[in-house]
Amino acid sequence: MTNQIIPSVKRRQIIELAESGKRMDGRSLTDLRKVEIKTNIVEKAEGSATVKFGDTYVIAGVKFEIGEPFPDTPNEGVMSVSAEFVPLASPGFETGPPDENAIELARVVDRGLRESKLLDTSKLCLIPGKKVWIAWVDIFILDHCGNLIDASSLASLCALLTSKLPKAEVVGDEVKVLDEYVPVPLRAIPINVTLAKIGDKLFVDPSLEEEEVMDCRLSVAFALDDQKQEKICAMQKGGVGTLSFEELLRAVEIAKVKSQELRKLLPSGEK
Amino acid sequence: MDKKLITEDGRRLDGRRFDELRPIKFQIGVLKNADGSAYVEWGRTKILVGVFGPRESHPKHLAMPDRCLIRARYHMAPFSVEERKSPAPSRREIELSKVIREALEPAIFVELFPRTTIDIFAEVLQADGSTRCAAISTAALALADAGIPMRDLVSSVAVAKVDGSLVLDVMDAEDKLGDSDMPLAMMPSKNLVTLIQMDGLLTHEEFVKSVELAKKGCMEVYAKQKEALDSHFRIASKEEV
């Protein structure tokens, strides 16, 4: 519980520094930390990526498996996103089933990927109503230094973007998986940007110490639709503070600009 | 999938205009054991909320030295939906419990009750869309009924995009077939947002309009919350001491 006690000195310091547009780590309020993306980290996974936002370090892996579709979408494949807060990533993480923070993280990442319609699930159907591809996206937090949502979203995205789908042949009721691969059917790419509100200031890509003293955070995901028009595809407020309507709209504006910046960092060939 | 959610003359499946709420009926003080309670029938969505506390934290190590711990549980009854839902908490329910707590907590003077816990239990008896919004709005009344000091009530409503238009107070059919869903909660007399979530595709302009529509809806929910409190406690106001 001690990690929930807000260090008030630090909060004042962060707020006062922000008055002159600066942050503890030298960034401006709208700067991202250095973002590093590496893909194809794990050969046995169909797709994988590590992402660093400064010292925050996450890995995401994709596995494809044949399974049953949901009854209400018999012609569509399934995507499932989970997150593990691995104990080595923070003194505050414990072993055991995912807690509400891990579940929220996975669901926010999932919403971004799902609502942008990144994965064309209609092309993952093998036998309607019986057999479809399930894309398991698993996020492992390796070092928690703030802004897990953006790092995990980007890692999941990059793992999917670089993943390979096993080729399968359908003969009657049988599915034969071949030793060849086809590209994963992908469409619009979502980019998530999180801002923390501390006092009356908004901080892009909050560090851990900023998160510890923040009032709340807002995460916004953007995707380009079929006409290449930029749209908001998911949003989540977290934390027990409040946002004024003005702050809400301003945060979305800033997030949009930053998402365009992040989009340029995607593995080559992607938009 | 081609089912029309909005008719030619701008009516929704249940006859509402785009900016109309469903009929909402709050009742206060409906449970004997809980320290505060409220029930809502929000269209066909039916939710019962009970509040306990502030009370000594159990287990003890949960207690916080400078404030009250708020716990919220959003839970759907197995019979609340078409196909029986397992009573075990789903990932969705765990996430909703978290955002519901975070939507209510800014309104509570947690610093007045160090080392104690307030428990908020929301049981969805029937789900027909916007359950988290209904749960938040009803929980605010249950907290007030428990006499817990609050900065403001919390009022909540969802806005969806269906058939290309934005509509207020999303019901299940609109949620399932619509293009987007955006629940929002606010402290109405403070004009502060305490919850916002969104999924679906919205242009920036549509988003701004959704927020405006949600704000208007929250103010209407607020009026109904005040009405409910007023009619429940009005008798008491004539008390002579």
Add this chain to the structure above:
Amino acid sequence: MFKIPINFGTRQLVVPGFLLAEGKYEAGPNVYNEGDKFYSTVIGLAELRNNVVTVIPLRGCYIPSVGDVVIGKVVDVITTAWMLDIRSPWLGVLFAKEHLSKPLNVMKEDARDYLDIGEMIIAKIISFDRTKNPALTTKEQGLGKIQRGTVIEVDPTRVPRIIGKKGSMISMLKKDSGCQIYVGQNGRIWISGKNREDEALVAGAIKKIEAEAHTTGLTDRIHEYLIKNRM
């Protein structure tokens, strides 16, 4: 002179977040301010007295206050103290030295020999500041373990009504029933009569007061009730 906008009528019902007043006022109980704006924190009745904006709560748990006499129930015994449920968010603590005339010899005695789990006491709050459990004492006239009689509970916000204006209601209850009655500030009431029937009669009358607290002419009606139901 400054302008004095007051936003409520006398004893108007207000809800949490209701803007009560704007200007140079002071915040009384159940009121908070942001700058010169004053808001209610609870459901209650708004009042302005001597420039202080106050809300009388209609609901709520008992919040301890130094000097209050309350009725507590022993729920736990630690080496040299008893923990008491006093219907507040925090358990009350009664140290042995605030209850016993000589120090408790922990090697030979058990605190439970003096007060056991489930027993009830009338005690006074001697310290409380929300960061520590409220501390109580029984070392005053009229305080101590409850040996006989009945204890009933009412909503703590109803205590003033049960006592009545200048104690009018409680005096009448005592006189009409011949019972000893002690109203704890935490909404627990001890009734001790010659027989169980008298105690039950008073308990019924108090429940009636709680339920009808809002009505007028209550004192008279309770008087009639006591006479009619007395055998």
